[in-house]
Amino acid sequence: MPENSEGRENEQEEIEPVIEYAQKGDCSAIAEVDRDRMLQRLEEHGCPLREFNKEERVEQLKKEIADPNKRYLVLKIEGQTAGYIELVNNTEWVKKFKCKRNTVFASTISVIRPYQGQGNGPKLVERAIENAKDLFGAKYMRANVIMENEPAVKMWQNVGFKQVTDPQPTGGTWDGKPSHTIMMEKVLE
Numbered sequence: 001m002p003e004n005s006e007g008r009e010n011e012q013e014e015i016e017p018v019i020e021y022a023q024k025g026d027c028s029a030i031a032e033v034d035r036d037r038m039l040q041r042l043e044e045h046g047c048p049l050r051e052f053n054k055e056e057r058v059e060q061l062k063k064e065i066a067d068p069n070k071r072y073l074v075l076k077i078e079g080q081t082a083g084y085i086e087l088v089n090n091t092e093w094v095k096k097f098k099c100k101r102n103t104v105f106a107s108t109i110s111v112i113r114p115y116q117g118q119g120n121g122p123k124l125v126e127r128a129i130e131n132a133k134d135l136f137g138a139k140y141m142r143a144n145v146i147m148e149n150e151p152a153v154k155m156w157q158n159v160g161f162k163q164v165t166d167p168q169p170t171g172g173t174w175d176g177k178p179s180h181t182i183m184m185e186k187v188l189e
């Protein structure tokens, strides 16, 4: 009997993204997320491509995911790695950047292009905040953000982060003009 497909065309199944701790087997896919970020910066904002050696990056990631002061969380959508966030608990950085005690850093966040603008970044940040509190006793979280990267600044603002430092030149460019970094911070509840 033929299957009745009436009404199915509009039936969009909501696939919930999965966020989990990175394992060794995730390192190659995380490196591909890095590659996508660099290509997006080159193609959309004219940032020169930094040398990217995937094998080296995978080896670095394997060490980093085993580091007790780091935590990589990967976002998977329908089994595909769509992004990740890296948390760093580093007392030297706390001193260097004159942060309050119990500050943990969201060092990198990246979602691949097909999954941007769908609220996936904020999901990663929310989970990272829970992890930072549970694992490192974090009371504050900081992120270093390129001020000219509008989607990134908006996302951090949307999840409650505020600019806490003056802009510092990166030495590089964004859309052909000099770019700057700012630190954004959230007080964790």
Ligand SMILES: CC(C)(COP(=O)(O)OP(=O)(O)OC[C@H]1O[C@@H](n2cnc3c(N)ncnc32)[C@H](O)[C@@H]1OP(=O)(O)O)[C@@H](O)C(=O)NCCC(=O)NCCS
Pocket: 037, 040, 108, 109, 110, 111, 112, 115, 116, 117, 118, 119, 120, 121, 122, 143, 144, 145, 146, 149, 150, 151, 152, 154, 155, 158
């Ligand atoms: C920055 C980033 C992590 C945000 O994640 P996301 O899942 O896209 O976040 P959101 O869906 O909440 O989008 C955030 C805002 O940016 C906008 N946006 C997202 N992607 C965009 C794009 N490619 N172009 C223009 N705007 C975009 C969204 O519309 C939203 O704005 P709104 O609040 O006015 O609606 C993601 O865009 C990304 O990985 N970019 C490349 C890597 C990067 O720049 N990392 C940031 C390091 S600090």
